[in-house]
Amino acid sequence: MPAWRAATAPGLVLSGLQECVRITDDGSGVAPALAEVLRGHGMRVDVVGADELGREPRGQGCVVLLDALSDPRHPAQDSAEVHGRLLRALTALAPRDETDAGGARSVVLVQDSGGPGPAAPPGRAWLGGAVALARTAHQEWPRITVKGIDCARGGRPAADVAGALATELLTGGGEPEVALTADGRRHHPHTEPAPPLEPVETSxxxxxxxxxxxxxxxxxxxxxxxxxxxxxxxxxxxxxxSALVPERPGQAAEKDDAALIRSLLAEDREAGAVRTFAEVRAEAGRLLAAREIRHTLTQLENAGAQVRYASxxxxxxxxxxxxxxxxxxxxxxxxxxxxxxxxxxxxxxxxxxxxxxxxxxxxxxxxxxxxxxxxxxxxxxxxxxxxxxxxxxxxxxxxxxxxxxxxxxxxxxxxxxxxxxxxxxxxxxxxxxxxxxxxxxxxxxxxxxxxxxxxxxxxxxxxxxxxxxxxxxxxxxxxxxxxxxxxxxASDRTGTQIQALVRAGAQRRPLLRDHAIGGRVVAPLALATEWMARAVPGRVAGAPFALHDIHVRRPITLGGPGPHWLTVEAVRQEDRAWHMCVGPVDDRAHITALAVPDRPPAAPRQDRPARPGPSAAAPRYGVPPLFHGPDFHVIEEILDRDDGGVHATVRGLRAMGWSDDGRWVTDPALFDAALQLSLLWAQGVLGPTLPMRVERCEIHRPGAAPAGPLTCSVTARSCGALSADCDALLLDTGGGVRAALTGIRLIALPG
Missing domain, CATH: 3.40.50.720 (NAD(P)-binding Rossmann-like Domain)
Structure with missing residues (x-):
């Protein structure tokens, strides 16, 4: 049966908001209030009628359809008008062909039908088809992000409803469907087994x-x-x-459509009648329908029912x-x-x-x-x-x-x-x-x-x-x-794309100033992995998961004051996996990964022993390879270091004082600590390197790590003339596995 699961917003922005936003006027005040909130976030916004969308130039960024939030006097009678208007709006935005991105990067349809919360006001059920339209458009338009929102108004002022919708657009990313309750909770839909029924005999x-x-x-x-x-x-x-039209003698012997059509055509020839083939086929259809109805009536009477049929x-x-x-x-x-x-x-x-x-x-x-x-x-x-x-x-x-x-x-x-x-x-x-x-x-x-x-x-x-x-x-x-x-x-169609945005830059995220190489701010691989993890479709919040083949194809540099918009994209593959990538809006594949949401990592195990050393040493930040500034001083003490690996105590994002809004899927501070320790190990066996690939990243305990001391062990795998490979294991205070990075590939820097 359909059910709901509590969900935290991923903290990603819906694709298209950075260009322009067009909101259809619901007539209840939500549209202008939503426009005002989004303008306060620097967006370009227009409020229009749904029928105006087809007359406007294509390439509208994000379109938000609020028609199902309207308050018709007679919802049941007006249901067809409201839903027909929504469908016409989508028809105007539809892509012309497979290479066309349509009239917008994203389309959002909003309704108020209660979702997982208390019942919606009487009559709202008759306006509850907008999200189902979003579900279908999501499948038909693989190059456009389509989102359905069931937003309970709950008697709130229009400004409060607009604020809830704006928060979802600015933090909910490209998740295809979400329900928002009037008390601020957020849910995802799913199906679960219905409770068993009583035996039929106890009717x-x-x-x-x-x-x-x-x-x-x-x-x-x-x-x-x-x-x-x-x-x-x-x-x-x-x-x-269907009418119970009578059959003429001999027609009952014709058992299928083709035979009946041949019989009718023969009768026409004998009678000298002239009818089109379409007319003959229509009559055959009526005769077969009447025959099926009579058969059903007979079956029902034989089973014990009293039956009447009315056309x-x-x-x-x-x-x-x-x-x-x-x-x-x-x-x-x-x-x-x-x-x-x-x-x-x-x-x-x-x-x-x-x-x-x-x-x-x-x-x-x-x-x-x-x-x-x-x-x-x-x-x-x-x-x-x-x-x-x-x-x-x-x-x-x-x-x-x-x-x-x-x-x-x-x-x-x-x-x-x-x-x-x-x-x-x-x-x-x-x-x-x-x-x-x-x-x-x-x-x-x-x-x-x-x-x-x-x-x-x-x-x-x-x-x-x-x-x-x-x-x-x-x-x-x-x-x-x-x-x-x-x-x-819906989830299996190869090529389906779901996009979201990250607003990055040193001004937006001050800690990025401390991740600069050669004077240029570079998005950390750890943060890029976090952004991709947040955008994985179908990932269950709080459940273990893994990303595969994390690959730095080009660094993401963030020059200038910003803000810089980055796109996070998920593209469905033939094997039910999602190809993830993040990069600038129109050049996304800077860092990529592969996600298989329904294939979680195996149960945590510690197959790399801890390496207690004879003495501890403070990491030497500011000396290669640890170029990182204070906000990335995530290594606390190096306990042991040799050609076989490195063992150290490290800090998570809470211990580092990074902002914790409860949306973290990984702990990027810990991830970066593992990469920094990998650089230290590679420095001793290969010289200066940069991490370019991680074969597999297992997150056994999602979210921000506790503020107490944690440990990280880096273990060598192989070392060649131009590259080196190692694994990293991140352990909680009690020794439980928090995350494991397998196959970290480090490439030697030229010279």
């Missing part, structure tokens, strides 16, 4: 339940209802668009009310709703038309509003909404479908709070082995390694959810527990 459903079902006569809903009929013997009113557009409130009244006269009040109607019109955001959006979105959202209004006086004890995993993780081509289903997910939560005695659930289905998943789609999913949900298994899950006495209002149903993280390819 809390009333005797002879009367369910109104949309979209239940065809597709995947039909086997679900058959399973429900077998267990509960319900009364079912099925509402669908109706569920968006037509007058027609729906009339059909419900007819059924109530026969069966009494409605006790349950199953809203499973849905259509898709898969097109990328750049190609999505308003007509496609209206059809897809209204079939899900407007139909639900009509159903809820039409049953407002019925004693509903069960409400089940058929959502999609596309709303949870996004899916290329399904921006409108993802938004619509996300609205259903949020409305389910609101209904569950309003009706505590009822079972309310929104089921985000994964891909079924049937229904709208055609053979070509099945092949596509097979290539992605996505397992399909067997029909019988899905039907049993549906019946169990309706029979449960309690449970979460939102669940994801897939055959593989790990599937939500990979379905649709």
């Amino acid at each position: 809390r459903t009333a005797p002879d339940p009367f369910f109104v079902v949309t979209g239940g006569a065809r597709g995947i809903t039909a086997p679900c209802l058959v399973e429900l009929a077998r267990l509960r013997r319900p009364r079912l009113l099925l509402l669908g668009r 109706v557009d569920v968006r037509d409130e007058k027609a729906v009310r009339a059909r419900l009244e007819e059924a109530r006269d026969l069966w009494g009040p409605v006790t349950g709703l199953v809203h499973a109607a849905g259509v898709v019109a898969d097109k990328m955001v750049a190609d999505k038309t308003p007509e496609q959006f209206e059809r897809v979105f209204s079939t899900k959202v407007e139909s639900l509003r009509v159903l809820l209004d039409a049953t407002a006086d019925d004693p509903l004890d069960t409400i089940c909404l058929f959502s999609s995993i596309s709303a949870t993780v996004g899916n290329p081509g399904q921006s409108d479908y993802a938004m619509a289903n996300a609205v259903l997910d949020h409305v389910a939560g609101e209904l569950a709070r309003e009706r505590p005695a009822a079972r309310v659930v929104s089921i985000a289905w994964g891909a079924w082995h049937g229904g709208m998943v055609t053979p070509p789609l099945r092949e596509h999913f097979a290539r992605q390694g996505v397992a399909l949900l067997p029909v019988a298994e899905g039907a049993r899950a549906f019946a169990a959810e309706l029979a449960a006495t309690s449970g979460p209002s939102r669940i994801v149903v897939v055959p593989d527990p790990g599937q939500p993280g990979q379905w649709g390819g």
Whole structure:
């Protein structure tokens, strides 16, 4: 089921803010207040209407879409207008081709639907599709950083909401999705196993339940209802668009679409009728749909249900009310709703038309509003909404479908709070082995390694959810527990780029003045590693992790007073790893690394023994190779030093008095201490060197080290004519492994 995990902001700036920012006006005062805060940080900001974005020149830096924070008088009725405006704005910003970076470096979509905090105000659920749109755009646009923010306003003044959003833009980096509560907490989404359900036999459903079902006569809903009929013997009113058109004699023998089309064409020839092929194919489709509906009705009756079918557009409130009244006269009040109607019109955001959006979105959202209004006086004890995993993780081509289903997910939560005695659930289905998943789609999913949900298994899950006495209002149903993280390819798409910024320079970070070589301030490898670690997508805060193949390709020099903007970028590789790099904005690959977030380091071990020496010596800073100024005097005492390595006590960033805002992922002071000791060892065996590569950096205890004394042991690996290699082990006061640097490569300096 969808859940939230507390998260600390990485302390990185969202890409594009350094150029210019355009904010769409939400009408509630947040947009101008946010613009004022960002201008105070030196940003160029304009507040515009969403429909103005398409008329402006491309290359807009960062675009922040606040339309879903608006306060329409009737959120349910205005849901399509708000979400349609967001989709049109994204269409205007969409890249033209694979080489185009689109109309912005980054796009941010904001909504207020409660997130992990207290419930949002009534009605906000109907405006809860903006983040799902961000999830889909994140997948479709690999060269643009797309971010979704669920920001709870919680009755706060516009200035306070703007301040929370500004803090996220300035410190939250390029993380694709985050939720901000009104009390200042920050969370990331994830999925976790739902609690087990009670046995179906202990159903809390009333005797002879009367369910109104949309979209239940065809597709995947039909086997679900058959399973429900077998267990509960319900009364079912099925509402669908397809008419029960009669078949002429002989047509029933035609078993598939092609055979039926041939039969219809033959009939036309005999009758001398002239129709286009499209008209004949449409009639064949209507006949096959009616045939499927009749088959479903027969199955339901054989399973023990009483069934009525009505051909109706569920968006037509007058027609729906009339059909419900007819059924109530026969069966009494409605006790349950199953809203499973849905259509898709898969097109990328750049190609999505308003007509496609209206059809897809209204079939899900407007139909639900009509159903809820039409049953407002019925004693509903069960409400089940058929959502999609596309709303949870996004899916290329399904921006409108993802938004619509996300609205259903949020409305389910609101209904569950309003009706505590009822079972309310929104089921985000994964891909079924049937229904709208055609053979070509099945092949596509097979290539992605996505397992399909067997029909019988899905039907049993549906019946169990309706029979449960309690449970979460939102669940994801897939055959593989790990599937939500990979379905649709959000994290797996090769070439996906996520960018963030660092504002560096001696003025911005005074300690950098003490890391100057030949009079030039050079960004320390230790800090560059920290910046890359902060930007690793999917890294779990506080959990051990490793960076591989850290490589200095070119030093990052920070000349002049600054500030200097550096870009930190993550690019998805074919093997599920992320290629990380940091450097100037338009020339990023100065320092690179490789991250595999789901492959943490092995359990800490101390396989390099401590090397206590006979006597201690103070490090000689200001004498090569220790060029570092006072803020980088991180070596406390050298306990032992010979050709086999160096052993010393060292200081972490807290002991050095570096600013500690709780965002540190590594401890750069300790990392730099290990590199400095490596330089000392290499000086004795090779002469002057510079560290250019680290084969592997294992962080077993993330974050800033305690202020007490720590130790670092550098152990030789090899030494040649031009390079030397060593390892470093950093230990806490109690001897536990804090970090390990394996394969530090030092290159001899010319001359």
